[in-house]
Amino acid sequence: MRVGELSRRSGVSVASIKYYLREGLLPPGERTGPNQAAYDDGHVRRLRMVRALIDVGGLSVAATRGVLAAVDDPEVPLHEALGRAQATTTPRHAEDADPDDEARAGAEQALADLVADRGWAVSPANPAWSTAVGVIATYTRLGDDDLARQLGLYAEAMEGVARREVAAVVERGDRARTVEGAVVGTVLGDTLLAALRRLAQEHCSVQLLGGRAGADTGD
Amino acid sequence: MRVGELSRRSGVSVASIKYYLREGLLPPGERTGPNQAAYDDGHVRRLRMVRALIDVGGLSVAATRGVLAAVDDPEVPLHEALGRAQATTTPRHAEDADPDDEARAGAEQALADLVADRGWAVSPANPAWSTAVGVIATYTRLGDDDLARQLGLYAEAMEGVARREVAAVVERGDRARTVEGAVVGTVLGDTLLAALRRLAQEHCSVQLLGGRAGADTGD
DNA sequence: GCTTATCGGACAGTACAGCTATCCATAACT
DNA sequence: AGTTATGGATAGCTGTACTGTCCGATAAGC
Numbered sequence: 081m082r083v084g085e086l087s088r089r090s091g092v093s094v095a096s097i098k099y100y101l102r103e104g105l106l107p108p109g110e111r112t113g114p115n116q117a118a119y120d121d122g123h124v125r126r127l128r129m130v131r132a133l134i135d136v137g138g139l140s141v142a143a144t145r146g147v148l149a150a151v152d153d154p155e156v157p158l159h160e161a162l163g164r165a166q167a168t169t170t171p172r173h174a175e176d177a178d179p180d181d182e183a184r185a186g187a188e189q190a191l192a193d194l195v196a197d198r199g200w201a202v203s204p205a206n207p208a209w210s211t212a213v214g215v216i217a218t219y220t221r222l223g224d225d226d227l228a229r230q231l232g233l234y235a236e237a238m239e240g241v242a243r244r245e246v247a248a249v250v251e252r253g254d255r256a257r258t259v260e261g262a263v264v265g266t267v268l269g270d271t272l273l274a275a276l277r278r279l280a281q282e283h284c285s286v287q288l289l290g291g292r293a294g295a296d297t298g299d
Numbered sequence: 300m301r302v303g304e305l306s307r308r309s310g311v312s313v314a315s316i317k318y319y320l321r322e323g324l325l326p327p328g329e330r331t332g333p334n335q336a337a338y339d340d341g342h343v344r345r346l347r348m349v350r351a352l353i354d355v356g357g358l359s360v361a362a363t364r365g366v367l368a369a370v371d372d373p374e375v376p377l378h379e380a381l382g383r384a385q386a387t388t389t390p391r392h393a394e395d396a397d398p399d400d401e402a403r404a405g406a407e408q409a410l411a412d413l414v415a416d417r418g419w420a421v422s423p424a425n426p427a428w429s430t431a432v433g434v435i436a437t438y439t440r441l442g443d444d445d446l447a448r449q450l451g452l453y454a455e456a457m458e459g460v461a462r463r464e465v466a467a468v469v470e471r472g473d474r475a476r477t478v479e480g481a482v483v484g485t486v487l488g489d490t491l492l493a494a495l496r497r498l499a500q501e502h503c504s505v506q507l508l509g510g511r512a513g514a515d516t517g518d
Numbered sequence: 519g520c521t522t523a524t525c526g527g528a529c530a531g532t533a534c535a536g537c538t539a540t541c542c543a544t545a546a547c548t
Numbered sequence: 549a550g551t552t553a554t555g556g557a558t559a560g561c562t563g564t565a566c567t568g569t570c571c572g573a574t575a576a577g578c
Contacts (some may be wrong), residue, residue, distance in 0.1 A: 082546095082553080082554065082555090083553085083554065083555080084553065084554080093537090093538080094553095094554090095537070095538050095539075096536090096537065096538085098538095098555080098556080099536075099537060099538085101555095101556095102556095102557095103536095109555095113544090113545075114544080114545095114555095115543080115544055115545075115554070115555050115556075116544085116545065116546090116554065116555070117554085117555070125441075125442075128440065128441060129441060132437045132440075132441060134536095136433060136434055136437045140535075140536090141535075141536070141537095142535090163501065163504070195498070200498060200499070200501075200502040201501075201502050201505045201506070202498045202501045202502050203501070206497065206498060206501055208493075208494040208495075208497035208498050208501075209494075209498065211490065211493075211494040212491060212494035212495060212498065214355060215355055215487050215490050215491040215494065216491070218351045218354075218355045218487060219483070219484075219487055221347065221351075222344075222347060222348060222351060222483055223344075224479075224480045224483065224484070226467050226468075226480060226484060227484055227487065227488065227491065229467075230460075230463060230464065230467065233459070233460060233463055234460065234488075234491060234492055234495055235495050235499070237456040237457075237459055237460050237492075238456075238492060238495040238496040238498075238499045239499045239502070239503075240452070240456055241449075241452060241453065241456050241496060241499070242496055242499035242500040242502070242503045243499075243503050244449060244452055245449065245500065245503075246500060246503040246504050246507055247503075247507065248445050248448075248449065249445075250507050250508065260443075261443045261445060264438065264441055264443060265438075265443070265445060265446055266497070266500070268434050268437060268438055268446065269446065269453075269496070270489075270493045270496070271430065271434050272431060272434040272435070272446065272453060273453055273456075273457060273492060273493075273496070274427075274430075274489045274492075274493075275427040275428075275430040275431035275434065276427075276431060276453055276454050276457040277427075277457040277460060277461055277488070277489070277492070278425065278427035278485070279414070279419060279421045279425060279427050279428065279431065279457075280419065280454070280457045280458045280460070280461035280462075281461040281464065281465060281485070282419075282420075282421045282422070282425055282427075283419040283420050283421050283458070283461070284458075284461045284462050284464075284465040284466075285465050286420045286421075287420070288465055288466065288469050289469065301524075301525065301526090301575095302524085302525070302526080303524065303525080312566090312567080313525095314566070314567050314568075315565090315566065315567085317526080317527080318565075318566060318567085320526095320527095321527090321528095322565095328526095332573085332574070332575095333526095333573075333574090334525070334526050334527075334572085334573055334574070335525065335526070335573085335574065335575080336525085336526070353565095359564075359565090360564075360565065360566095361564090
């Protein structure tokens with residue numbers, strides 16, 4: 081198939097397909113002549129994945145490229161591919177380490193304690209680590225310590241989720257599909273969890289505060 | 300205090316403060332002359348909150364303005380303010396309802412079943428509803444049904460989190476602080492939960508797959 | 519009282535992301 | 549043979565989030 085059909089089948093405009101080709105999100109088609117190329121179902125799949133990561137997962141084009149690179153490279157062992165995919169999907173909050181930042185130091189300690197309590201084997205080099213530290217620090221800086229007190233609860237909930245997710249990922253055969261599924265699951269899972277949290281909040285809020293559900297029309 | 304000091308105390312440049320004033324994220328200072336105004340600690344707090352929502356929570360300036368509008372309006376009852384804050388912080392995935400979209404219809408059903416199973420009292424008008432439907436539909440469209448099978452787990456985890464969060468919010472006095480805390484908790488909580496999920500995944504992945512932690516340096 | 523820094527306000531300009539449009543020589547359908 | 553589509557390159561567009569510059573007015577230091 082050529083771009084026209086690829087576009088029709090994927091719902092992505094030809095112009096955007098060309099853009100994704102340029103940006104390396106979509107591998108070039110197989111050449112059938114000096115200026116002619118053919119695409120296959122793999123391209124349709126890939127295109128759908130790109131749109132899912134960008135539109136639903138909210139990744140940037142650059143982050144998407146990073147994720148796909150990890151998915152594609154068969155050299156990389158599974159657990160590392162997952163880690164790398166994770167790393168590229170975790171937005172980096174630079175923060176640039178203000179040396180005497182009390183809030184951040186406290187947050188770092190709080191997270192270290194939490195991890196120790198739960199017996200987690202994690203490395204502070206994981207970008208998620210500094211993201212978490214940043215959030216905790218921000219929260220305490222805003223003068224609210226609720227979130228800090230709920231940290232254990234959050235960690236427990238996420239451990240339960242992660243355990244089942246990792247187990248589900250591991251018990252599969254095909255590496256390519258495994259990595260792909262894990263990546264999509266990680267990225268889309270964030271969005272899904274956030275949405276379910278809001279629905280659960282609405283439910284609990286109705287229960288406790290009475291009245292109608294909170295989120296009528298918004299804006 | 301005037302802009303210069305406000306800038307120093309908040310770490311936000313004067314130019315950005317002026318921008319936030321123009322965009323209505325920061326209320327104008329109290330006028331002390333035809334072209335002179337004074338700011339107070341409330342402005343410092345507000346500015347910190349703006350940066351937290353934008354930098355850490357990843358909200359756009361427009362979304363931030365919506366959130367703050369809900370926080371500020373004392374007419375709105377608490378549970379509705381929370382809902383509206385929620386609505387504005389839930390990114391709208393337009394989707395524009397393709398009429399015969401099988402995946403979406405199935406996803407809608409799956410979510411309805413889930414909500415019924417758990418006995419949640421939620422309205423499909425909640426923007427989080429259509430976000431969740433969109434994610435589930437995308438997942439099935441990508442040909443993977445793991446996430447769909449994990450839906451119940453996700454919902455359970457989020458219900459546990461939400462129950463404690465709502466309880467924590469309700470038991471406070473001051474309305475303004477309550478709403479503010481809830482908003483910040485909702486927005487920053489998303490980021491924190493995502494980060495903790497990744498850390499938990501790393502831990503579980505190390506346990507199950509052996510080898511080093513997955514997220515060494517990334518990209 | 520005079521100088522110099524700072525202020526608020528308005529508006530133009532910048533940087534980047536993510537497309538979108540146009541052009542052109544070739545190739546494919548009809 | 550003529551219309552339409554293709555690959556490839558490059559220019560342009562739209563939106564977001566600032567940043568820089570200019571202005572006349574004011575405040576602060578001497």
